[in-house]
Amino acid sequence: MSPKVPHEHKEQRQREILMASKKVFAQKGYEAASIKDIMDATSISRGGIYAYFSNKEHIFLSLLEQMMEDNRTELDELLQKNNGSVWKTLLTILDDYRKAEYEDTENLFSAAIVEYGITHWRKPENRDYIEKRYEGAAGIFSVLIQRGVDAGEFKPIAPVDDISRFMISFLDGLAISAISLTHGLMRTGKQMDLFESTLKMMLNVQKPDLSQR
Structure with missing residues (x-):
């Protein structure tokens, strides 16, 4: 036995x-x-x-599930570190994208995720999973933004769910481009600056306290 x-x-x-x-x-x-x-x-x-x-x-799929749980935990830790400020937490996330290395594990693993999605989306069970994962990621951002709304940090000019999907579209697009292009060619810093300004406008940030950034 x-x-x-x-x-x-x-x-x-x-x-x-x-x-x-x-x-x-x-x-x-x-x-x-x-x-x-x-x-x-x-x-x-x-x-x-x-x-x-x-x-x-x-x-691979178990790894994606684990990463989703880790992202939620890391988000909670970021909120605590930023004294509950959702805007500061979002800025921290954007700064992480600015600092990402061209060939670090996270960027290269993003390529594997894209590869899996492209080659396996035709299977109904895989398509359901890919859509579920997207909804989960959008949900994380939506909950975070809504927390900012409830705290009086934001008065968004568009539905919270639409803003969260806008964020995913931009950040995923940036990550996918970084698979084969350099940050210099992409002008990642400039793109992130524009995205931050756009996000600030869409969220209609009421308390942009950047003193602890």
Whole structure:
């Protein structure tokens, strides 16, 4: 009879596999990455990986789910760091995009996400998942912006949900362009300045306290 593995150990091992897999997908792309690559990156046997995940796609989708949860946690931490100011929190997020390196793991993993979406969207079950993920990301921004509205920071000139989708369209477009172009060619800093000004206008920021930026 096999010994029972503590739940905490299972979660830790799953997370180790996911974090190592993220680097593999970033370096090789979704299609080119293999279970063997993930085995090499984790030093875990094929059977050990299959004990947690059924295949490469299961690993990839689980990684996207984990990243969504991590984003929510990081957002809560940013809000605390910025003393609950939603506008300062948004500025921190935009500054992170300004500072992103051309070939860092996050940017390269974005390429794998785009690759997966392009090559797998025709499957009904995958299309549903991609749409669900988009709605989840839009929901995170909508909740954040609404918090600013409720606190009196914003008096938006457009529906909150529309503004959140506008943000995703711009930021995703920037990330996709950064896959194959340099920030110098894209003039990322200038684009971010324009986006910040536009976002400030759309949100109709009432308390633009930038002293702690």
